[in-house]
Amino acid sequence: MRRFSWFNVTSLTFGFAFLYLPMVLLVIYSFNASKLVTVWAGFSTRWYGELLRDEQFMDAAWVTIRVALFSSTLATVLGTLAAVVMIRAGRFPGRTLFSGMIYAPLVMPEVITGLSLLLLFIGIGLDRGIFTVVLAHTTFAMCYVSVVVSSRLATFDTALEEAALDLGCSPFEAFRLVTLPIIAPAVISGWLLAFTLSLDDLVIASFTTGPSATTLPIQIFSSIRLGVSPQINALSSLLIGVVAIGVIAASLATKRRAVTQAREEQAAARVTG
Amino acid sequence: MRRFALIAVPYLWLLALFLVPFLIVLKISLSDIALSIPPYAPTLDLSAGWEGVRSFFAGLDFENFVFLTQDDLYWKAYLSSVWIAAVSTVITLLVGYPIAYGMARAAPEWRPTLLMLVILPFWTSFLIRVYSWMGILANEGFLNMVLGWFGIPPLQILATNTAVYIGIVYTYLPFMILPIYATLERMDESLLEAAEDLGCSRLTAFWLVTFPLSRGGVIAGCFLVFIPAIGEFVIPSLLGGSDTLMIGKVLWEEFFSNRDWPVASAVAIVLLLILIVPIVLFQRNEQKQREAA
Amino acid sequence: MTTAPADRPRPGPAVFAPWDEPDAVPLIQFKNVTKRFGDFTAIDDLTLDIYTREFFALLGPSGCGKTTMMRMLAGFETPTEGKILLSGQDIAPIPPNQRAVNMMFQSYALFPHLSVWENIAFGLKREGKDKDTIRARVDEMLRLTRLEKFASRKPHQISGGQRQRVALARSLAKAPKLLLLDEPLGALDKKLREETQFELMDIQEKTGTTFVIVTHDQEEAMTVASRVAVMDEGKLIQVATPPVIYEQPNSVYVADFIGDVTIFEGTVRKDGEHYRLDWAEGQPPLRVRSPASLRDGQTAYVAIRPEKVEIHHNRPDDHNVLRGKVVDIGYLGNLSTYHVELPGGRMIRAQNFNTERDTRQPFTWEDEVWVNWTETCGVLLER
Numbered sequence: 001m002r003r004f005s006w007f008n009v010t011s012l013t014f015g016f017a018f019l020y021l022p023m024v025l026l027v028i029y030s031f032n033a034s035k036l037v038t039v040w041a042g043f044s045t046r047w048y049g050e051l052l053r054d055e056q057f058m059d060a061a062w063v064t065i066r067v068a069l070f071s072s073t074l075a076t077v078l079g080t081l082a083a084v085v086m087i088r089a090g091r092f093p094g095r096t097l098f099s100g101m102i103y104a105p106l107v108m109p110e111v112i113t114g115l116s117l118l119l120l121f122i123g124i125g126l127d128r129g130i131f132t133v134v135l136a137h138t139t140f141a142m143c144y145v146s147v148v149v150s151s152r153l154a155t156f157d158t159a160l161e162e163a164a165l166d167l168g169c170s171p172f173e174a175f176r177l178v179t180l181p182i183i184a185p186a187v188i189s190g191w192l193l194a195f196t197l198s199l200d201d202l203v204i205a206s207f208t209t210g211p212s213a214t215t216l217p218i219q220i221f222s223s224i225r226l227g228v229s230p231q232i233n234a235l236s237s238l239l240i241g242v243v244a245i246g247v248i249a250a251s252l253a254t255k256r257r258a259v260t261q262a263r264e265e266q267a268a269a270r271v272t273g
Numbered sequence: 274m275r276r277f278a279l280i281a282v283p284y285l286w287l288l289a290l291f292l293v294p295f296l297i298v299l300k301i302s303l304s305d306i307a308l309s310i311p312p313y314a315p316t317l318d319l320s321a322g323w324e325g326v327r328s329f330f331a332g333l334d335f336e337n338f339v340f341l342t343q344d345d346l347y348w349k350a351y352l353s354s355v356w357i358a359a360v361s362t363v364i365t366l367l368v369g370y371p372i373a374y375g376m377a378r379a380a381p382e383w384r385p386t387l388l389m390l391v392i393l394p395f396w397t398s399f400l401i402r403v404y405s406w407m408g409i410l411a412n413e414g415f416l417n418m419v420l421g422w423f424g425i426p427p428l429q430i431l432a433t434n435t436a437v438y439i440g441i442v443y444t445y446l447p448f449m450i451l452p453i454y455a456t457l458e459r460m461d462e463s464l465l466e467a468a469e470d471l472g473c474s475r476l477t478a479f480w481l482v483t484f485p486l487s488r489g490g491v492i493a494g495c496f497l498v499f500i501p502a503i504g505e506f507v508i509p510s511l512l513g514g515s516d517t518l519m520i521g522k523v524l525w526e527e528f529f530s531n532r533d534w535p536v537a538s539a540v541a542i543v544l545l546l547i548l549i550v551p552i553v554l555f556q557r558n559e560q561k562q563r564e565a566a
Numbered sequence: 567m568t569t570a571p572a573d574r575p576r577p578g579p580a581v582f583a584p585w586d587e588p589d590a591v592p593l594i595q596f597k598n599v600t601k602r603f604g605d606f607t608a609i610d611d612l613t614l615d616i617y618t619r620e621f622f623a624l625l626g627p628s629g630c631g632k633t634t635m636m637r638m639l640a641g642f643e644t645p646t647e648g649k650i651l652l653s654g655q656d657i658a659p660i661p662p663n664q665r666a667v668n669m670m671f672q673s674y675a676l677f678p679h680l681s682v683w684e685n686i687a688f689g690l691k692r693e694g695k696d697k698d699t700i701r702a703r704v705d706e707m708l709r710l711t712r713l714e715k716f717a718s719r720k721p722h723q724i725s726g727g728q729r730q731r732v733a734l735a736r737s738l739a740k741a742p743k744l745l746l747l748d749e750p751l752g753a754l755d756k757k758l759r760e761e762t763q764f765e766l767m768d769i770q771e772k773t774g775t776t777f778v779i780v781t782h783d784q785e786e787a788m789t790v791a792s793r794v795a796v797m798d799e800g801k802l803i804q805v806a807t808p809p810v811i812y813e814q815p816n817s818v819y820v821a822d823f824i825g826d827v828t829i830f831e832g833t834v835r836k837d838g839e840h841y842r843l844d845w846a847e848g849q850p851p852l853r854v855r856s857p858a859s860l861r862d863g864q865t866a867y868v869a870i871r872p873e874k875v876e877i878h879h880n881r882p883d884d885h886n887v888l889r890g891k892v893v894d895i896g897y898l899g900n901l902s903t904y905h906v907e908l909p910g911g912r913m914i915r916a917q918n919f920n921t922e923r924d925t926r927q928p929f930t931w932e933d934e935v936w937v938n939w940t941e942t943c944g945v946l947l948e949r
Contacts, residue, residue, distance in 0.1 A: 019443075
C-alpha cells in the first residue's frame with residue numbers, strides 16, 4: 001500500500017509553486033493601477049483598456065492569428081502525410097534522408113532555422129511578409145505534427161485497414177473512413193501543437209518576416225527589451241487565461257468522455273450478461 | 274503512382290524549405306562579405322556556363338572559419354554557451370527529479386492532474402514565461418522586496434548569468450520532468466518491495482533500484498534541456514547582461530547588427546557541429562529506451 | 567483428520583504430519599488476525615498454524631484475502647487486529663527488510679538493470695557477506711535452479727520459465743526460514759507449469775525451507791502442497807491435506823471449488839447405518855454413509871464426483887440408481903465425461919476411462935442410460 005510521504009508532498013508543493021508563482025504574480029500585477037512593478041496602488045483594469053486601444057498590438061495579434069491558422073492547418077496536412085509515409089510507405093530511395101529531415105528541425109536551434117530560411121527567401125527573391133512566415137512555420141511545425149501522428153500510427157492495428165479493404169474499400173477510402181477517424185485525436189493534438197508553436201515563435205518569425213508583418217511575439221519582445229511594462233502584464237494575463245481555460249476544458253472533456261464510456265460499457269454488460 | 278505522389282509532397286517540401294536553405298547557409302559560410310546585394314560574394318552565375326560554375330567554386334574558402342578561431346569573442350561564446358547550458362541542465366535535474374518522483378509516487382487518481390499541471394506551461398508563451406521573471410528579479414522586483422522585509426540588502430540578479438540559469442531552469446523544467454516521470458511511472462512497484470524483501474532500507478532501495486532504472490529518463494531529460502539551451506537566444510537577451518555570452522545571441526547580432534552574413538553562417542555551421550555529439554548520444558539513448566520497453 | 571498413510575502426498579521413511587502431533591511447535595502462528603482496508607475486511611479473525619518444512623498452499627478465488635495474508639507475512643501489510651508469530655515471536659515491529667522471510671513475487675520483480683547473477687546476489691550483498699561467500703552461495707543457487715549458463719544474461723534475455731527460476735533462486739539465496747510464493751507459476755503455460763510444479767517440490771525438499779504458496783489454481787495447490795487452506799471472503803473454510811480436501815470436503819463450497827462435482831440438495835433422514843436424502847419428487851432417495859450426525863428432516867447436500875459415477879446400458883442391481891439420457895459428451899482422450907439429464911432436468915456428470923482402444927464411443931448422444939454409485943462414494947454435507 002502507498003505510504004504517505006512528507007518528502008513527496010514537499011517536493012511537489014515547492015515544484016509547482018516554482019512553476020506557477022511567476023505567472024500568478026504576473027496576473028495579479030496586471031490589475032495594478034500603478035505603473036511601477038512592486039508598488040500596489042489599488043485594483044484597476046486600466047492596462048487592459050490601454051492594451052485594447054493600442055493599434056500596434058491589435059494589428060500584431062491579428063497577423064499572428066492569421067499566420068498560426070494557415071501554417072498549423074498546412075503543417076497538419078503535410079505532417080500527417082509525412083507520418084503516413086514514415087510508418088506505411090515501406091522502403092523507398094532516400095528514406096533515411098527523409099526521416100533525417102523530419103527529426104532534424106526538432107533539435108535545430110531556432111536561430112539557425114530562421115537564418116537559413118531567410119537566406120533562401122532572399123536567394124530566390126521572395127518578398128518577406130506573412131507568406132514567408134507561414135512557409136517557415138509550416139516547415140518546422142509539420143515535423144512536430146508528424147512525430148505526434150506517427151507515434152499514434154505506429155500502434156495502429158493494421159488489421160482494421162485490412163478489414164476495410166476486405167469489405168470493399170479502396171486504399172484511400174480505407175484511410176479516410178477507418179484510419180483517419182481513429183487517429184483523429186492525434187491529428188487534432190498535432191494541429192493544436194502546431195498552432196501554439198506558431199503563436200509562440202519569436203526567433204524564426206523575426207528572421208523571416210518583413211516590415212509589413214509584425215507578429216505579436218516580435219511586438220512583445222521589442223517592448224519588453226526595455227523593461228517590465230504593465231501593458232504587457234495585461235497581455236500576458238490574457239494569453240495565460242486563454243490557454244488555462246482551453247487546457248482545463250479539454251481535460252474535463254476527455255474525463256467526461258471516459259466516464260460516459262465506462263458507464264455505457266457497464267450498462268451494455270448488464271444487458272448482455 | 275499514388276504512392277509516389279504521397280511520398281513526393283512532404284519530401285519535396287522538406288527538401289525545398291529545410292535542406293536547400295541549409296546548403297545555402299553552408300555555401301554562404303564559405304563566401305566573402307561584399308558591399309552589394311546580396312551582401313556576399315561570389316554568386317553563382319549560370320549564364321557564364323561552365324566557366325561561371327568554376328569561378329564560383331574557386332571563390333569559396335574557409336576564411337570565415339579561420340576568422341572564428343582568431344577572434345576570441347567567438348570561441349569564448351561557444352564555450353560559455355556550453356558551460357551555461359551544462360550548469361543549467363544539472364540544476365534542472367536537481368529540481369526536476371524530486372518533482373517527477375513525487376508525481377510518480379502520488380495516488381494514481383492524482384497523476385493525470387499533476388501531469389496536466391506540468392504540461393500546461395508548455396502551452397503558454399515561452400516569451401511570457403521568461404518575461405515573468407523580469408519582474409521578479411529586477412532591482413526593484415518582487416524578490417528584493419521580499420528580501421527587504423527580512424532586512425537583507427537587495428541583490429543584483431537581473432542582467433547576470435544567474436538570471437540566465439534561473440530562466441533556463443524555469444522554462445525547460447517540464448522537458449526534464451516528463452521523461453523522468455515516464456520511466457518512474459512505468460516502474461513496477463513490486464521491484465521496490467522485492468528490494469526491501471531482500472534487505473534494503475528505503476534509501477538503499479532508491480539508489481540500487483529506482484535511480485538506475487530511471488537513468489534512461491534522466492539522460493533523455495538532460496539532453497532535452499542541454500541541446501536547446503546551447504542555442505538559446507531569448508533568455509540571454511532578456512535576462513542576461515551585456516557580458517552574458519551565448520552563441521545564439523552572437524549569431525543574432527552578427528546578422529542583424531553587423532550584417533555580416535558570411536560570418537553569421539559560419540557561426541551557425543560551427544554551432545551545428547557542436548550539437549552533433551549530444552544529438553547523436555541522445556538518439557542512441559532513445560533507441561536503447563525503445564528496445565528496453 | 568483421519569487419513570490413511572497411503573493417501574499422503576509425500577512418500578518418505580517417516581510420515582510427515584506435524585499438524586497431527588500435539589506437541590509440535592508451529593513456525594508461523596496467525597492468532598485472531600483481522601485486516602481491514604477502510605470498510606473492506608480482507609482477513610476476518612483468522613487463526614492458523616503452519617509448521618516447519620511444510621509446503622502450505624493458500625487457495626481461493628481472487629479477492630479472498632490470500633494475497634493479503636502473504637503480504638502480512640512479508641511485512642508489506644500489518645494486521646489491524648491480532649498477532650502473527652514467527653518462531654514464537656511477534657513479527658509486527660520487524661520491517662520487511664529485516665525479516666527472515668523472503669518472497670517470490672507474482673511478476674517475479676527481477677531487477678531489469680542487473681544480470682541474473684547480480685539479481686541472485688542482491689540480497690546477500692545487503693547482508694554484507696564477503697565476496698567469496700556470496701560467490702559460492704550464488705553459484706550454488708544457479709546449480710540448484712540449473713541456470714549456470716545464464717548467469718551473465720539480463721532478465722529480458724531469458725525465457726519465462728528461466729525468469730521464474732531466477733526469482734526462486736534470488737528469494738532462496740538468503741536461506742530464509744520461510745519462503746512466500748505469490749502465484750509463482752501463473753505466468754507459465756500449462757505444460758511448463760506442470761514440470762515446474764515438480765521442480766518446486768524437489769527444491770523445497772532439498773533445501774528444507776518452509777514454503778507458503780498463494781494460488782487460485784486448485785490443481786497446482788493439490789499437486790505441490792502438504793496442506794491446503796481453502797479461503798473465501800477472508801475466512802478459512804477448510805485446512806487439510808489434498809486427499810482430505812478432495813475426498814472429504816467439509817462444505818459445498820470446498821467440494822465445488824476443488825475438482826468437478828454434482829451436488830444434490832434435499833432433506834435428510836437417518837436409516838440404520840446410513841442416511842437417505844430425498845432430493846426430488848418421484849425419484850428414489852440417495853443413500854450415503856457418513857460419520858456426521860444430522861437431524862431428521864434437516865436440509866443437506868450430497869456431493870458426488872463424476873469419476874465415482876458409473877454409467878450403464880442396463881439397470882444395475884445397486885443403490886443410488888438413476889435413469890437418464892446422455893445429452894453431452896466431453897472426449898478428453900484418456901477419459902470421457904458424460905452429461906446425463908435426469909427426469910426433471912437435473913444434470914449429473916459421469917466419467918468413464920477409455921481403457922479400450924476403440925474409436926466408437928460406448929455411449930452416444932440421446933442414449934437412455936442408468937447411472938449409479940455406491941453409498942460410500944457420495945459425501946453428505948450440512949452446508
